[in-house]
Amino acid sequence: MGDMLLMGFQIVFTPQTFLLICAGTILGVIFGAMPGVSASMAVALAMPFAYAMSPIVAIAFLVAVYCASITGGGITAILFKIPGTPSSAPTTFDGYPLAMQGKAGKALGVSLVCSAIGGIVASIAMFLLSPQLANVALKFGPAELFAVSFLGLSVLTALDSDNLVKTLISGLIGLFLATVGMDPLMAVPRFTWGNPALLSGIEMIPIMIGMFAITEVLKQTQKPAKLADTGSGSKVKTSLLSLKEAWSIKWTIVRSSIIGTLVGILPGAGATIASFLSYTTEVKMSKTPEIFGKGAIEGVAASETANNAATGGSMVPLLALGIPGGNAAAIMMSALVLKGVQLGPLLLKTQPDYLSSVFASMIVTNIIMVIIAMAIAKVFSKILKVPYSILGPAIVLFATIGSFALQNSTGDVILMAVAGILGYAFVKFKFSSAALVLGLVLGGMTESNLRRAISLANGDVVAVLTKPITATLLTVCCVMLLYPIIKSFISSKKEKATA
Amino acid sequence: MILELLFNAALLIFFAYCHYYIGATMPASPPTELGAEQWPQLILRALIILIVVNIVKIYRSTPAEERSLKSLKEIKLPDLIKNKLFAGIIFILLYAFSLEFAGFLLGTFVFIIAYARLIGERRIKVLAGSSFVMTFGLYLLFARGLSIMLPRGYGILRSLALMLESI
Known part of the structure; x- marks a missing residue:
């Protein structure tokens, strides 16, 4: 083990590899911070550079781009409420309110440090437990994956317990939107009304950008009096977490690292689901859930720790089994296959230098990423000095490019605009945009896995739901779903008794 | 409140x-499968029930005068058109729908000037300058730097976009 570790760091600290990791980190943070350039797109954009490198250097470089792009997504989420990558969407819930309170620097510091910790924890897990974790992942069939996605949905009740019915309606609208387009199993068109543009479904990125960024611009257009609070014109100073602050959120970081790593390992789950799951778990576990959504550093920490931990997790099935856990891992895999590397169980035995170099490059990337991302965040935060009369249209402009770049389609821009207007109506009538996005993110995974599981069990729903892992996870879901209802029932009874 | 009721309806x-x-x-x-239509039907049934519950809740908690349709008559068209939010929504929709034929360059240039003016910027030089820098700067960055071709528009606008891309 020690020899492997040494070998990994020897590879990473050769001048050429180290410089390429630094370059990959810079590229990744910038790409990640650009709305519309997702982590997988960032890796794809970096691919041409990797062709000229040796396989080990190429994977170290691509891993650097991947990890850094996930972190970069948090910068614009905090400063402008535009999630740079889908996995940064939950960061906007508390990161942007912190920026509104003039604490953008603090939010950025929490985001960067927690990203690094999450990434490092996941890479250690990957290095020490790759084969074992991969075997655990193999035990997760459609029924278990359905339970995982349902676990994510069960936290809907925690997002806004004051407006439970409206939050549930919002989540269900998200689930409904996820059903538009070709059905995942039978390829039957649903809710397309004969429009071929709807066949590929409703993309989640334009919806997220619209509901968060455009809605915010519309809010500021309606009430410009609030502009003084946004920090426009003020200086943003990025500050790292103090030891005391880090200690106060230690359990958030621990929980989010574990959730992120485990969800990252599961095929088809990925960083977006990890960050949502982790955020909502924190809301559930918190003694003060009411502060979430209003600028809680635990919210930023949960989301950013988990999405970076998922990057390490997604490397486990890639290296140990040759199964890519997500889009970015699939692109990395294709680069390595093109270079003649055969990924899979034998790789760890015949060429352990791959695992050790990926591990070392992830550790190095996550450390240098804090410094590089801080510098880049400072450049981005200078944009906050621009008066809102210019910044507002600029945000719409970035949101437009982010939505268009996804599929080179102006249809996505229209979708973003409509989502922005719907988002404003949601704010006005106290529905939950976050719940809608959560439903949209988890909808596809929930449906396809449930239907696959029922089909495999020949229609026996009971057999599907009583599998050990599935039953355990579903029990947790029930507890999480019913807890706020029981809690409010008990407190109303107590109030009546005292009155 | 009447608007909320109408939205829910x-x-x-x-x-x-x-x-x-x-x-x-x-x-x-x-019968051995959860069909392509059954999952959306499950979601829609739950949605319909919850929306009905929500409507009943709103109706019960609202005084009779506030849920009267008469309150809608108080909204006057000239006031609505002058409303910044309404204008902002129209600008964003026009921008989104015009991108395909007007192209990114013209559409964005006009949009930034119009929206910035709407939310308070009055200086013509600042409006035109910032709009020009953002529009052309971002177009060049995405087209040349990232090979992401933004909408070119039709006719002369397409020729202008192609010329910029070839710089």
């Missing part, structure tokens, strides 16, 4: 129609 009508539509347009699935 619109949601209810739309989702009830979707429930009818999916049932009427898709064949029934075999």
Whole structure:
């Protein structure tokens, strides 16, 4: 083990590899911070550079781009409420309110440090437990994956317990939107009304950008009096977490690292689901859930720790089994296959230098990423000095490019605009945009896995739901779903008794 | 409050129609499977029930005068058009719908000037300068730097966009 570790760091600290990791980190943070350039797109954009490198250097470089792009997504989420990558969407819930309170620097510091910790924890897990974790992942069939996605949905009740019915309606609208387009199993068109543009479904990125960024611009257009609070014109100073602050959120970081790593390992789950799951778990576990959504550093920490931990997790099935856990891992895999590397169980035995170099490059990337991302965040935060009369249209402009770049389609821009207007109506009538996005993110995974599981069990729903892992996870879901209802029932009874 | 009730009623009508539509347009699935139409139907049924519950809650908690349709008559068209939010929504929609034929360059240049003016920027030089820098700067960055071609528009606008891309 020690020899492997040494070998990994020897590879990473050769001048050429180290410089390429630094370059990959810079590229990744910038790409990640650009709305519309997702982590997988960032890796794809970096691919041409990797062709000229040796396989080990190429994977170290691509891993650097991947990890850094996930972190970069948090910068614009905090400063402008535009999630740079889908996995940064939950960061906007508390990161942007912190920026509104003039604490953008603090939010950025929490985001960067927690990203690094999450990434490092996941890479250690990957290095020490790759084969074992991969075997655990193999035990997760459609029924278990359905339970995982349902676990994510069960936290809907925690997002806004004051407006439970409206939050549930919002989540269900998200689930409904996820059903538009070709059905995942039978390829039957649903809710397309004969429009071929709807066949590929409703993309989640334009919806997220619209509901968060455009809605915010519309809010500021309606009430410009609030502009003084946004920090426009003020200086943003990025500050790292103090030891005391880090200690106060230690359990958030621990929980989010574990959730992120485990969800990252599961095929088809990925960083977006990890960050949502982790955020909502924190809301559930918190003694003060009411502060979430209003600028809680635990919210930023949960989301950013988990999405970076998922990057390490997604490397486990890639290296140990040759199964890519997500889009970015699939692109990395294709680069390595093109270079003649055969990924899979034998790789760890015949060429352990791959695992050790990926591990070392992830550790190095996550450390240098804090410094590089801080510098880049400072450049981005200078944009906050621009008066809102210019910044507002600029945000719409970035949101437009982010939505268009996804599929080179102006249809996505229209979708973003409509989502922005719907988002404003949601704010006005106290529905939950976050719940809608959560439903949209988890909808596809929930449906396809449930239907696959029922089909495999020949229609026996009971057999599907009583599998050990599935039953355990579903029990947790029930507890999480019913807890706020029981809690409010008990407190109303107590109030009546005292009155 | 009447607006909230109308919003919920619109949601209810739309989702009830979707429930009818999916049932009427898709064949029934075999009993051993959860069919392509059954999952959306489950979601839509839950949605319809919850929206009805929400409407009843709003109706009960609202005084009679506030839920009267008469309050809608108080909204006057000239005031609505002058409303910044309404204008902002129209600008964003026009921008989104015009991108395809007006192209990124013209559409964005005009949009930034119009929206910035709407939310308070009056200096013509600042409006034109910032709009020019953002529009052309971002177009060049994405087209040349990232090979992401933004909408070119039609006719002369397309020629201008192609010329910029070849710089």
